[in-house]
Amino acid sequence: MKTRLTAYIGSEFMIYTVRIARNERSFLEENIRKQNSVFYLGWGEFSLLEENFTAMTCEYYSRKPHIPNSLKKIRHFSDGDLLLVPNFPSNKLLTILEVNGNFPNNYTWNKGNPSHLNHGIHIKNCYGLEGNISMHHHLLVKWYGKSRGMQLPINNTTHIRSELQEIITTLKKNPEQPFSKSTIEDYLIAQSTSLLNQFKEQLYRLNPNNSDLSFEKIIENLIRQNGYELHSRNIYDKNGGDADLIFSKEHEATTPFEIGLSYLFVQVKKHRGTTDEKGVDQLIKIMDSKREFSPAKGCLITLADDCSEETYQMAEDAGIKIITGIELCRLLIDQAMVTSEAVAVESI
Secondary structure: OOOOOOOOOOOOOOEEEEOOOHHHHHHHHHHHHOOOOEEEEOOOOOOOOOOOHHHHHHHHHOOOOHHHHHHHHHHHOOOOOEEEEEOOOOOOEEEEEEEOOOOOOOEEEOOOOOOOOOEEEEEEEEEOOOOOEEOOOHHHHHHHHHHOOOOOOEEEOOOOHHHHHHHHHHHHHOOOOOEOOOOHHHHHHHHHHHHHHHHHHHHHOOEOOOOOOEHHHHHHHHHHHOOOEEEEEEEEOOOOOEEEEEEEEEOOOOOOOOOOEEEEEEEEEOOOOEEOOHHHHHHHHHHHHOOOOOOEEEEEEEOOOEEOHHHHHHHHHHOEEEEOHHHHHHHHHHHHHHHHHHHHHHHO
8 A cells, every 4th residue: 555644643643552463464464555445453253333242252252351342442443543563564563554534434344354353444544564664663662662561452552652753754754764673872862862852842941031040041051161251141232233141261371472361252042943044143243343352252052953054154154153952952961960070079
């Protein structure tokens, strides 16, 4: 089946892990690839539309109610819900299926499969059927660690919603993108990035500049810890020049010809997404109009993920440093580690 993709995967979908008969993988794949794709589950001697489905199934298969009760979760399947199928299309691979419609319209009972795979679920999207999603990818760690305990035909899975959204969003853009088995290094880098992004989200919650614990104060403290002294705040001119913070720093003069004092102009942007060239332009103009602060350098610090190409080019031409969100978080964490180590030494 050519993978068909919806425009958006909503936030309210349910997630289920479903177990399959591995010896029937060819049958399952064949039916999914059909134009009217259907995915089949077992224990299907009786239709889920039968009022006494549990009792009839228990008697026929000589099983306790936990099997048919698990299958009855199909009655709650809704349009857009995701089914995670481990070890499919082959061992250690994962296929993600998106349910098409609401029960009972998404369900068909097709008696006749020798393995009783007669509970049919209509599928509108399929990810991973080409074998490009490994169960051992780092985004699936939380799910894979619990997957062996999911022994019922259908198991509620609620703990990897954001990870699945990331995988599906990527596959919408490139259906052949591999999510291969991750190395230890892949896992550690992913966890590090996740922690940095969480820290960045916490920084977004800070007031921009109107309190003792504000984003601007965090930046001021970071720069102070690197040997600078705050000279002034909120300096601007009438031509669009602006600096949120100006720092000074004393340098050891090694010859009679060097100036021992330099200045740093800082523009702070609490942005999301991409920062444009306005901040760099503000720094260029204020540094040009405040020639009494010389020699001087400029630094644009933004919480944004990135800056536009025009911003980087303008900054490079003017000799202005740009620090974006993740790099800023790393600097703050490194400084916090140095501070905590110093406190620990003092307490000994």
